[in-house]
Amino acid sequence: MSEQLTFTYTIDGNDFTRAGEASSSVKNKLKMLGVGSDAIRKVAIAMYEGEINMVIHADGGVITVSVSDNDITMVLADKGPGIPDISKAMQEGYSTAREEVRSLGFGAGMGLPNMKRFTDEMHIDTELGKGTTITMKVHL
Amino acid sequence: MDKDKFMRSVRLKESACQGCINCIKHCPTQAIRVHNGKAHIIDKFCIDCGRCIRYCPHHAKIAVYDPLSVINNFKYTVALPAPSLYTQYNNLTNVDIVLNALLKLGFDDVYEVSAAAELVSEASREYIKEHMDEAPFISSACPSVIRLIRVKFPSLISRLLPIKAPVEVAAEIARARAVKKTGLDPEDIGIIFISPCPSKVSYAKAPLGIEKSNIDNVVAIKDVYPLLLPHMKQDESQLIPLSSSGRIGIGWSNAGGEVAGLLTENYLAADGIVNILRVLEELEDEKLHGLTFVELSACNGGCVGGTLTVENAYIATTKTKRLVKYQPVSKNHLSENPDAGNLYWADNVEYEPVFRLGNTFKESLKMMSDVEELTARFPGLDCGSCGAPTCQTLAEDIVRGDATPNDCIYVLRANIADLSHKIKDLASKQKTDGSLSDSSSELLDSYIRTLTAELASFGVPGHARKEVSKEE
Numbered sequence: 001m002s003e004q005l006t007f008t009y010t011i012d013g014n015d016f017t018r019a020g021e022a023s024s025s026v027k028n029k030l031k032m033l034g035v036g037s038d039a040i041r042k043v044a045i046a047m048y049e050g051e052i053n054m055v056i057h058a059d060g061g062v063i064t065v066s067v068s069d070n071d072i073t074m075v076l077a078d079k080g081p082g083i084p085d086i087s088k089a090m091q092e093g094y095s096t097a098r099e100e101v102r103s104l105g106f107g108a109g110m111g112l113p114n115m116k117r118f119t120d121e122m123h124i125d126t127e128l129g130k131g132t133t134i135t136m137k138v139h140l
Numbered sequence: 141m142d143k144d145k146f147m148r149s150v151r152l153k154e155s156a157c158q159g160c161i162n163c164i165k166h167c168p169t170q171a172i173r174v175h176n177g178k179a180h181i182i183d184k185f186c187i188d189c190g191r192c193i194r195y196c197p198h199h200a201k202i203a204v205y206d207p208l209s210v211i212n213n214f215k216y217t218v219a220l221p222a223p224s225l226y227t228q229y230n231n232l233t234n235v236d237i238v239l240n241a242l243l244k245l246g247f248d249d250v251y252e253v254s255a256a257a258e259l260v261s262e263a264s265r266e267y268i269k270e271h272m273d274e275a276p277f278i279s280s281a282c283p284s285v286i287r288l289i290r291v292k293f294p295s296l297i298s299r300l301l302p303i304k305a306p307v308e309v310a311a312e313i314a315r316a317r318a319v320k321k322t323g324l325d326p327e328d329i330g331i332i333f334i335s336p337c338p339s340k341v342s343y344a345k346a347p348l349g350i351e352k353s354n355i356d357n358v359v360a361i362k363d364v365y366p367l368l369l370p371h372m373k374q375d376e377s378q379l380i381p382l383s384s385s386g387r388i389g390i391g392w393s394n395a396g397g398e399v400a401g402l403l404t405e406n407y408l409a410a411d412g413i414v415n416i417l418r419v420l421e422e423l424e425d426e427k428l429h430g431l432t433f434v435e436l437s438a439c440n441g442g443c444v445g446g447t448l449t450v451e452n453a454y455i456a457t458t459k460t461k462r463l464v465k466y467q468p469v470s471k472n473h474l475s476e477n478p479d480a481g482n483l484y485w486a487d488n489v490e491y492e493p494v495f496r497l498g499n500t501f502k503e504s505l506k507m508m509s510d511v512e513e514l515t516a517r518f519p520g521l522d523c524g525s526c527g528a529p530t531c532q533t534l535a536e537d538i539v540r541g542d543a544t545p546n547d548c549i550y551v552l553r554a555n556i557a558d559l560s561h562k563i564k565d566l567a568s569k570q571k572t573d574g575s576l577s578d579s580s581s582e583l584l585d586s587y588i589r590t591l592t593a594e595l596a597s598f599g600v601p602g603h604a605r606k607e608v609s610k611e612e
């Protein structure tokens with residue numbers, strides 16, 4: 001079996017200023033592993049967007065990042081409201097972010113599209129009232 | 141000889157170091173480890189920013205540079221004063237007072253780094269205009285910034301502005317002019333930079349972006365500053381007019397000075413190593429939008445905050461503003477400077493993956509899983525008693541083969557407690573059985589030997605560790 005390494009991060013639901021800490025930590029670890037800067041960039045951007053979404057839309061959650069020979073897998077699981085219409089949410093510019101969140105510069109509706117663009121695989125599993133789990137993979 | 145790419149001018153003065161671990165906590169690249177009570181710097185991690193010099197309460201972190209006597213090694217010498225030299229003096233209104241004093245001190249000529257800075261500003265404006273689609277660019281004037289990017293931010297290397305630093309351009313122009321003026325061989329001419337920081341000392345010996353620097357020696361502002369004072373009382377009408385730089389050039393010594401010369405509004409200027417680390421992280425994650433140029437200086441306040449200056453950086457900033465108030469914006473133009481050669485970098489800056497754990501991805505993966513396992517065993521106090529700045533760094537050092545788990549005083553304490561329990565058990569067995577078997581007595585002996593050895597290493601941080609780097 002090939003070597004695999006897993007990191008787990010708990011994301012606080014109400015702290016904007018701390019959003020980005022998990023993706024920053026992962027980025028440093030990937031550099032220590034010698035992962036190429038292109039893959040690191042993809043992981044950092046996709047994970048940051050997902051992390052922010054968990055803070056803004058879902059009151060936090062848990063991110064698990066696994067690194068293997070072939071890819072980096074990010075699983076972002078929350079117990080938030082769920083996404084009613086995935087295809088709508090995936091559209092560029094679609095956002096339900098509240099006004100006070102928009103005034104902080106979020107809510108352009110670019111997060112999910114960017115997550116898709118910067119990863120090689122992305123899967124959304126969501127149930128209304130139960131939560132959302134997004135799985136993303138970046139191939140190495 | 142190949143230049144040493146990890147050359148550094150921040151050093152440890154071993155005799156002064158108390159092993160107090162203050163510096164290891166402040167190093168932005170976690171390049172310092174205390175072992176045998178001395179805070180050694182690991183060459184490849186160090187970016188020469190000088191932060192440890194500021195934080196060491198015992199003045200055991202020092203900068204090395206050349207003594208002023210180097211001017212005797214040449215037939216003809218040209219001083220290159222950094223603009224931060226001017227603002228060391230109180231009530232200076234005329235830069236020529238300082239420049240004339242440099243001649244009195246023994247230099248044959250002077251060429252202001254600030255004059256070359258204006259040419260660099262012009263070249264930068266042109267370059268950025270032509271390469272707008274590659275923006276934002278990151279300034280490449282502070283060598284510590286380049287070195288930080290080189291080891292930590294590989295994806296940002298291509299954003300470095302590929303233009304020589306003002307001091308390099310100044311050195312080239314100064315040499316060309318001196319050769320013309322004197323007819324001497326270029327090697328007989330000494331180009332001596334008067335520097336605000338150790339980072340530029342290393343740059344002159346092992347430059348980035350070019351193969352070899354035109355700077356021959358680097359002396360410190362703090363050495364030159366007091367020596368000029370007696371020569372600065374001259375009647376101003378007797379001064380030889382030497383100064384040729386305007387507001388943009390002299391302003392380069394302050395944070396925000398480089399961007400002021402670019403005449404762009406979409407910029408970010410950050411100073412201080414902690415702040416620039418944050419900016420680089422955000423640039424790497426593409427969280428900063430709409431920027432054309434990013435100016436970064438390792439020192440608080442910009443070069444006026446360098447560790448080889450004497451004046452408070454913020455007072456020096458005010459003095460700069462006062463000094464340039466009535467100066468024209470710029471006095472130097474590329475079209476009027478035939479001696480300014482090619483201002484662009486000739487060499488690429490290469491990524492140096494010094495923080496990578498193993499040689500291959502597979503090996504690194506294994507090593508990192510060991511790091512995670514070890515880190516979980518440590519108490520997470522980041523107390524520094526092991527000589528490493530954090531529990532995680534100790535774990536990395538162990539995995540790299542540079543430390544042992546027993547360097548953690550808590551692990552050591554647990555081991556000692558464990559051994560003493562085993563000894564106690566054996567001793568009570570002896571009581572009930574009357575005597576110990578040969579094997580039990582051997583075991584007891586070995587427990588006591590280990591205990592003695594572990595206790596011996598107790599108290600001196602990192603005692604059991606092998607040398608990480610050698611200091612002269």
Ligand SMILES: Nc1ncnc2c1ncn2[C@@H]1O[C@H](COP(=O)(O)OP(=O)(O)OP(=O)(O)O)[C@@H](O)[C@H]1O
Pocket residue numbers: 049053054056057058078080081082083089090094095096097105106107108109110111112113132
């Ligand atoms: N984890 C989540 N739980 C519930 N709803 C979500 C979640 N993530 C995204 N959404 C929904 O999908 C919409 C689109 O998300 P997306 O990240 O693309 O844009 P945004 O977060 O609104 O704005 P931006 O990411 O540009 O700041 C959100 O407005 C929200 O309604």
Ligand code: SF4
Pocket residue numbers: 152156157158159160161162163164174178179195196197198199200201
């Ligand atoms: S701060 Fe560092 S260099 Fe200075 S005495 Fe303490 S351990 Fe030694």
Ligand code: SF4
Pocket residue numbers: 189281282283284285336337338339340437438439442443444445446447
């Ligand atoms: S900011 Fe200026 S003084 Fe400080 S290290 Fe960089 S070049 Fe030297």
Ligand SMILES: [Mg+2]
Pocket residue numbers: 049052053107110111112
């Ligand atoms: Mg979003």
